[in-house]
Amino acid sequence: MKFWQRLATKSRRAMLKRHHRGRPYSYKPRGDLLKRLATESGLSVSQVYEALQEERRDWLKDDPF
Structure with missing residues (x-):
C-alpha cells in the first residue's frame, strides 16, 4: 500500500533524506504517524x-x- 499521498511535507522530506551531518540517515517514522496510518488503512503498526x-x-x- 502506498502511503506517500497521506504523508505531510516534513514526513516526506524525512523519508527522502540520505545523510545527516555526513553519516547515513536511518528513517524512523514517529509513533503517532504509524498509529494514524494504521487506523486509516486497517493494517497493523x-x-x-x-x-x-x-x-x-x-x-x-x-x-x-
Whole structure:
C-alpha cells in the first residue's frame, strides 16, 4: 500500500533524506504517524512500518542524487 499521498511535507522530506551531518540517515517514522496510518488503512503498526520502509527504498532507488 502506498502511503506517500497521506504523508505531510516534513514526513516526506524525512523519508527522502540520505545523510545527516555526513553519516547515513536511518528513517524512523514517529509513533503517532504509524498509529494514524494504521487506523486509516486497517493494517497493523508493524505492517505500516514495513510498507513505509519498502516505499522509502523504492523512492531512493529511483532518485538519481
